[in-house]
Amino acid sequence: MDTRYALLTAAKNEEKDISHAIQSVIQQTIRPVAWFIVDDGSIDHTAEIIRQYAAHHSFIRLITREGGQTRSFGSKDKAINMAYELAKELSFSYIGVQDADIAVTRADYYEQVMTAFSSEPRLGIAGGYIYERKGENWLPRFANSPDSVAGGVQMFRRACFEQIGGYIPLPFGGEDWLAQIDALRTGWKVYALPELPAYHYRPTSSAGGRIRGLFRLGMMDASFGSHPLFELFKCAKRFGERPWILSSSVRLSGYVWWNLSRRRPLLHADKVAFLRDQQLKKVFCLLKFNHALFPKFLSIVKRFRMKTSL
Numbered sequence: 001m002d003t004r005y006a007l008l009t010a011a012k013n014e015e016k017d018i019s020h021a022i023q024s025v026i027q028q029t030i031r032p033v034a035w036f037i038v039d040d041g042s043i044d045h046t047a048e049i050i051r052q053y054a055a056h057h058s059f060i061r062l063i064t065r066e067g068g069q070t071r072s073f074g075s076k077d078k079a080i081n082m083a084y085e086l087a088k089e090l091s092f093s094y095i096g097v098q099d100a101d102i103a104v105t106r107a108d109y110y111e112q113v114m115t116a117f118s119s120e121p122r123l124g125i126a127g128g129y130i131y132e133r134k135g136e137n138w139l140p141r142f143a144n145s146p147d148s149v150a151g152g153v154q155m156f157r158r159a160c161f162e163q164i165g166g167y168i169p170l171p172f173g174g175e176d177w178l179a180q181i182d183a184l185r186t187g188w189k190v191y192a193l194p195e196l197p198a199y200h201y202r203p204t205s206s207a208g209g210r211i212r213g214l215f216r217l218g219m220m221d222a223s224f225g226s227h228p229l230f231e232l233f234k235c236a237k238r239f240g241e242r243p244w245i246l247s248s249s250v251r252l253s254g255y256v257w258w259n260l261s262r263r264r265p266l267l268h269a270d271k272v273a274f275l276r277d278q279q280l281k282k283v284f285c286l287l288k289f290n291h292a293l294f295p296k297f298l299s300i301v302k303r304f305r306m307k308t309s310l
Contacts, residue, residue: 001118004092005110005155007035010079011100015044017201022053022060024103030111031059033092036083037100038063040075046100061086074169081166093117095161096127097176099152101202104128109196113155116193124160124188125180127153128196132203141200142241146192151176153198160188170266172220178267185274211250218254225265225272230279231255233286 007025011018025035039047039062047064054060063086065079080097087095094114098104106112109128116126127149131138143150154176164182167175180190203210221231235248235255265272 001114002093003030003111003114005030005032005094005096005114006087006090006092007032007096007098008080008083008087009035009037009098009100010040010076010083011037011042011046011050012040012076013042013044014046014100015042015049017101018046018049019053020103020199020201021098021100022050024105024109025098026053026057027107028104028110029108030114032096032110033059033090034087035060036063036087037061038065038079038083040065040079074171077167077169077175084161084166093158094155095158096155097151097153097167099200101200102130102152103199103201104153105131105197105199109198110155112196113193117155117157120189122187122189123191124157124183125149125154125190127155127192128198129192129194130200131197132200138197138199140194140197142238144192144194146194147190148180149176149190149192150198152200154179156183157188160186163188170220170223172216172223174220174224177220177224178271181267181271181275184278185271211246214247214250215254215257218251218256219258220254221251222255222258222263223266225267225275226255227276227279227283228255228259230276230283233283 009021014021025031037050037060039050047062050060050062054062063083065082084095094117096110096113104110113126113128117123129144130141130150130152132141141150149155156179160183161179163186164179166179168178169175170178183190221234231252235252238248238251239245241247267275
């Protein structure tokens, strides 16, 4: 089995959490050939912490980049792409993106991900499930899905990453989502590995304020052209996320606001069509499975599918 992989990380003001991430990689049964950590203009001790670890572990390489004072999704993407430009000169078959506030919990985490790649030649993106702290416990995130890999732990087959052009900066985030869409469109498979937990120390969207972050996620969904029926189902599924009900309502509000503003999706029309087709298939399968509870919705989904196919 080919076990050569490189890791990329963008870090900005992560002094509280980055040690968890670094220690989780140091303990791996198979370490990366190189781990490029980009300090994206931190004003705390992030760079110093990375430098201390790099002094004892030669595979860790600190890259400094002058970023803005605030967090930016476009800035993160640029940092990752900058790291890849340095990494691509090395010999490896897989490229992983691990967020600076995420720690993989199993010592054989990356070994198991590469085993999955070895077992499925068309697997383009894989990764574990995100867990977040709830009191004293770590619980799987509501957004986890077996057919989608969270951006904080995405691992690519190198051929897939290069074919889709890496991460493309987007104003509202979602570069990891776009990468999965492009991978699926070009014939690659994408799936998560629930048996591989990854602890997320900074809850999703908390960096810029939870409510504001959720509203942005709704705008991100709309900017992709996400189908309204799918968006309703997705938000309904997440009613249990804290703050209860409000969490889903705020995200849906961001989606509605974008569309009421008559903004068009940022993605090319063929990508929007592909995304909506995939989303409606998921909704159709869900409703078909629960046809006794939702008989009327089946005909609605069929009509939507016919419209999008025209």
